[in-house]
Amino acid sequence: MVCAAMLILDVLSPLLLLSILLPSYGCRAADIPEDATSEFSVRLYHQLQAAGEQDNIIFSPLSVAMALGMVELGARGASLEEIRQVVGFSHLLPGVEFSLLQNLTAALSDDDSHYVIRFANSLFLQEGVTFNPEFLHLVRKYFQADVETVDFSESAAVAEQINNWVENHTESKIRELLSAEDFTSATRLTLVNAVYFRGSWKNQFRPENTRTFSFSRDDGSEVQTLMMYQQGDFYYGEFSDGSQEAGGVYQVLEMPYEGEDMSMMIVLPRQEVPLASLEPIIKAPLLEEWANNVKRQKVEVYLPRFKVEQKIDLKSILQDLGIKHVFTSNADLSAMTDGKDLYIEKAVQKSYLEVTEEGAEGAVGSGMIALTRTLVLYPQVMADHPFFFVIRNRRTGSILFMGRVMTPEVIEPNDHDFDSM
Incomplete structure (x- = not known):
């Protein structure tokens, strides 16, 4: 999967932060320091939840943290402190967060890992503008960023150049990301962060066991989807918040990717309980509680194939979370250049995730066997x-x-893959 974060700093108009994520699988975690941004991740989620009651959600906290990290390198004063406070770095000595991000990405990019993950960062600078050599040095040091000069007044050519760069670093999954209208003669700097992430389930689903099944949406409607099935060893637990706020007992299933450093954790309320009843209890400590208390056991898993894609206005979300100065003319990004007229005008993230039998895009299967809830010998996770x-x-x-x-991937009755119940 891929995440790309892009930031465009203008003297008068935008800094555009674009993140494109194609999550496809896992990475290695050896010698990575404990993550400090879990609470920030959850707060971002709750902001997105409040904005769309029945919408799918997908975003990458890692991509946002890396993009803000590159901005932070150029920030001073209140602009710097707001980013550190909101992301979760305020308890660290100044500058330690950059080493943490550097160590995280270096370890995840280990060539000996069971996964494929590649981080690529690039700076596109306006020709003729002098940027602080120390800022450029630190961006290269901590984010291994390439540096290129362009003429933003040639907006069409610049858009094509950056689009090609993003496409090359996302295995051609993200095309035509930007247009000429995204740049003006006032644009001075574009930061691009791309992450390619690919892996496979440790226990893959067999395509011949996939068939159509009804998925009940929280608005009361039903859709037909391709439901994957397997019986295997996974990490599983049943939890309750001790009240009816989360609808009583809910299930947590953790499915490792090959190598087991990475996993997808699925949290499923009871069939009759809307997800909105469970979401308010989601907090960073609870994520750790789930992870620490799921136990490896044999589980029957029914999981729909799904694609989730979303474009997010990060500017308004980050402002609501407390990152305000960098989006106004009061921004202090003077560590980037001697001038104090740079600020962030626009922040957008676009994300994409596809989950299939193999764990990545590409598996196709039409149903061959009927799914049943009878004769349950093991815990059953029915994500319908x-x-x-x-x-x-x-x-x-x-x-x-x-x-x-x-809403998962919807199959129409006249679809090629449709297998009537």
Whole structure:
């Protein structure tokens, strides 16, 4: 999967932060320090939840943290402190967060890992503008960013150049990300962060066991979807918040990717309980409680194939969370250049996740066997209604992707893959 974060700093108009995520699988977690941004991740989720009651959600906290990290390198004063406070770095000595992000990405990019994950960062600078050499040095040091000069007044050519860069770093999954209208003659700097992430389930679903099944949405409607099935060893637990706020007992299933450093954790309320009843209790400590208390056991899993895609206005969300100065003319990004006229005008993240039998896009299967709830010998996770998920590092708790599925991949009766019940 891929995340790309892009920031465009203008003297008068935008800094555009674009993140594109194609989560496809896992990474290695050896020697990575404990993640400090879990609470920030959860707060981002709750902001997105409040904005769309019945919408799917997908975003990458890691991508947001990396993009803000590059901005933070150029920030001073209140602009710097707001980012550190909101992201969760205020308890660290100044500058330590950059080493943490550097160590995280270096370890995840280990060539010996069971996964494929590549981080690529680039700075596109306006020709003729002098940037602080120390800022450029630190961006190269901590984010291994390439540096190129462009003429933003040639907006069409610049858009094409950056689009090609993003496409090359996302295995051609993200095309035509930007247009000429995204740049003006006032644009001075574009920061691009791309992350390619791919892996496979440790226990893959067999495509011949996939068939159509009814998925009940929280608005009372039903859709037909391709439901994957397997019986295997997974991490599983049943939890309750001790009240009816979360609808009583709910299930947590953790499915490792090959190598087991990375996993997808699925949180499923009871069939009759809307996901909205469970979401208010989601907090960073609870994520750790789930991870620490699920036990490995044999489980019957029914999981829909799904694609989740979302474009997010990060500017308004980050402002609501307390990052305000960098989006106004009061921004202090003077560590980037001697001038104090840079600020962030726009912040957007676009994310995409596809989950299939293999764990990545590409598997196709039409139903061959009937699914049944009878003769249940093991715990059964039937994800035929909305659920919450995270893709996380099992050693550090670092969250690569977070979201929810309110509507999975819908199959119409006349679809080629449709197999009537």
